[in-house]
Amino acid sequence: METLQDVARIIGELPEVTEGERYGHPTWSVRGKGFAWLRPFSKADLKRFGDQTPPVPPIIAVNTAGLHEKEGVLAAGIDGVFTIEHFNNYPAVLIELNVIAPGDLRDLLVDAWLAAAPAELVEAFDG
Template structure:
């Protein structure tokens, strides 16, 4: 079972990652790779952060569909993310090891090649 503290710890261990000051979000070189899901519990009210769900960037629609099919208890999407390369992750349903893999893969999609090379060599 993972939570936001696990997300923060894992994300900030990756090179050149910054946490947003105004929301729960992580980026490298100004490109976001993981952020808190803003849920709209009531159609007439504004969105609010759901601390049990994380949005994580994926490579493409194929990877997104593969994750959705692999384990709907862990992964889902919503119309807001239609045709966007990101998956919604239920944090209580995944292990910290699974979270580390998801975050590292998402980071690799956004990090500069030189940073990835240095990370892989370390």
């Protein structure tokens, strides 16, 4: 079981990351470009789950390198990784922290950072 502290620790190891807020929720950016954020469910999101039990918060959203990458991540069947209707046609996936394995969380956060970081930071990154 991973926590928001684990997310912050992993992200804190990445170059030039700043933490801020978007819509009142923690958001992490590299040179002003957001790549990960806390994503609680809205009332509309919860309604769309219908009779299905929604994933348990906290939920983190992370960008992917594109829609093709998003489909690949979802097709990999990683426990705790999912999407919702609100994210249709948007290059990001959601992560249920209570379910995801530590290594998978790290990989997804690093990949999100790589997708957002400028080329010179990516080239210099040794993680």
